[in-house]
Amino acid sequence: MRSTGSRQQFDTLVRPWRYRLYGVAQRQAPSQEMAEDWTQETLLRAWRDFDQLDDHVAAYAWLLRILNRVVADDYRRDGRRQQLAPVLTTGDAVLNGYPCSAPGPFDQVLKNQSDAQVMAAVHALPDSFRQVILLRDFEELSYQDIAQILDLAPGTVMSRLSRARRLLAKRLIKANPSALATSHTKYTSVNPHE
Amino acid sequence: MSDLKNTNTHEWSDLHAEIQDWLAGYADGELDEHHTALVEAHLAGCKTCQHDVERQRILSERLQMIPTPGLSADFDGRLDIALANAPAGGKRPSGRRRMTNLKRWLSSLRPSVVIGSGGWAVALVLAAVLLMPSVTPDNINRIPMVSDVLNDYQRVALEELPIQAGSSEVSPPLPWANSRVLATWMTRVGGEPAQAYAIRQDNSLVIQYRISERVFFRNPDVRQAVARAGDFRTRADQLEVLGLPMEDSGLLVVAPAGNMPAVSESTTGAS
Ligand SMILES: [Zn+2]
Numbered sequence: 001m002r003s004t005g006s007r008q009q010f011d012t013l014v015r016p017w018r019y020r021l022y023g024v025a026q027r028q029a030p031s032q033e034m035a036e037d038w039t040q041e042t043l044l045r046a047w048r049d050f051d052q053l054d055d056h057v058a059a060y061a062w063l064l065r066i067l068n069r070v071v072a073d074d075y076r077r078d079g080r081r082q083q084l085a086p087v088l089t090t091g092d093a094v095l096n097g098y099p100c101s102a103p104g105p106f107d108q109v110l111k112n113q114s115d116a117q118v119m120a121a122v123h124a125l126p127d128s129f130r131q132v133i134l135l136r137d138f139e140e141l142s143y144q145d146i147a148q149i150l151d152l153a154p155g156t157v158m159s160r161l162s163r164a165r166r167l168l169a170k171r172l173i174k175a176n177p178s179a180l181a182t183s184h185t186k187y188t189s190v191n192p193h194e
Numbered sequence: 195m196s197d198l199k200n201t202n203t204h205e206w207s208d209l210h211a212e213i214q215d216w217l218a219g220y221a222d223g224e225l226d227e228h229h230t231a232l233v234e235a236h237l238a239g240c241k242t243c244q245h246d247v248e249r250q251r252i253l254s255e256r257l258q259m260i261p262t263p264g265l266s267a268d269f270d271g272r273l274d275i276a277l278a279n280a281p282a283g284g285k286r287p288s289g290r291r292r293m294t295n296l297k298r299w300l301s302s303l304r305p306s307v308v309i310g311s312g313g314w315a316v317a318l319v320l321a322a323v324l325l326m327p328s329v330t331p332d333n334i335n336r337i338p339m340v341s342d343v344l345n346d347y348q349r350v351a352l353e354e355l356p357i358q359a360g361s362s363e364v365s366p367p368l369p370w371a372n373s374r375v376l377a378t379w380m381t382r383v384g385g386e387p388a389q390a391y392a393i394r395q396d397n398s399l400v401i402q403y404r405i406s407e408r409v410f411f412r413n414p415d416v417r418q419a420v421a422r423a424g425d426f427r428t429r430a431d432q433l434e435v436l437g438l439p440m441e442d443s444g445l446l447v448v449a450p451a452g453n454m455p456a457v458s459e460s461t462t463g464a465s
Contacts (some may be wrong), residue, residue, distance in 0.1 A: 098246065138260070155215075
């Protein structure tokens with residue numbers, strides 16, 4: 001049996017992160033039920049592996065690392081196929097149809113869409129892209145932390161994030177209801193690289 | 195970066211292609227000096243990359259505005275039960291982690307007495323930080339503005355409070371009955387200037403920090419708490435931080451736990 005002390009320690013370190021952790025799970029899960037399953041499984045594994053939490057790692061980064069494994073295990077069991085992560089260039093025609101000096105057309109595209117619509121677009125991103133967006137733009141973690149959580153080189157975090165934001169920007173532009181009514185319609189044909 | 199496969203052919207230099215993978219790092223301020231200089235040199239002559247940086251910033255800011263989904267009390271309770279019933283796994287030497295972290299952190303604080311000079315003790319500070327359950331040093335750093343005001347509070351409590359003539363006439367952003375401003379000074383919170391007001395409230399030191407609205411709403415937890423409850427609180431055994439949105443600014447109040455004056459005690463509204 002584990003001592004009460006280590007249980008208290010666990011609660012002290014982990015409890016404050018519970019709802020944030022759930023937030024990250026919820027934002028990538030296909031359903032609320034699954035988000036709850038992932039969160040619970042993450043906390044149970046965290047408790048099981050509590051002795052592996054090392055002095056130099058922040059508790060939250062450690063929890064996110066476990067969550068990441070829980071999600072990957074789940075998807076592996078389901079035999080889920082990875083969505084391809086397309087690479088757009090900064091010269092992409094759709095992107096450049098919406099100049100982005102704020103306040104400008106791109107800014108407007110984002111304002112036109114509700115949080116739920118934006119979240120749906122985040123949700124639809126390829127896993128590898130969604131992960132870095134969630135950890136950076138929602139959780140505001142450093143590239144170093146994200147690299148540790150996802151087991152990537154910091155340079156890879158940076159390139160994925162650059163590409164992920166570009167793809168997300170393009171999809172939000174295309175989902176923008178007013179896009180159809182503007183002269184930019186000609187750009188909305190599907191790019192062969194996407 | 196095995197997934198780097200830029201299929202677009204273009205007549206731009208190799209740098210233009212390579213730099214596209216660094217633009218997030220540039221927009222986020224995560225590049226080192228050398229790479230920042232390279233990117234800036236390129237941006238000076240490349241409109242599309244310039245726009246991309248701007249677009250990344252706008253997008254990132256938009257995403258940061260989206261509140262964190264809440265966790266239901268029901269599910270929270272089920273987690274407690276699941277954890278309580280979980281079999282014990284590995285063993286953990288108790289107390290080790292906290293002590294090493296605390297030692298490292300405390301050693302970075304300026305060694306000083308814990309008793310301030312104004313005739314009343316503020317012997318709560320170090321003990322408070324040691325006992326705060328949710329605010330280990332790592333956690334503190336997650337919300338920079340909170341870490342900044344806690345550090346500033348400690349600095350002031352550990353040193354002698356600057357006694358300023360006439361400061362008792364100054365009105366703090368959130369005035370309470372029977373409180374007296376002991377001192378006011380400028381500091382930095384979340385990277386931006388902030389005005390601090392030390393207030394003696396009964397026998398405790400309460401400090402109000404008027405900070406910029408931008409800094410106040412930067413953290414998603416804070417935004418969510420304010421949206422839900424009208425304020426943001428970090429509670430601890432011995433110290434608490436209260437965050438309130440004000441007109442055109444934010445207010446962070448640091449007080450010994452249990453001595454945080456109620457917002458309704460305020461003699462004027464906190465609008
Ligand atoms: Zn370029």
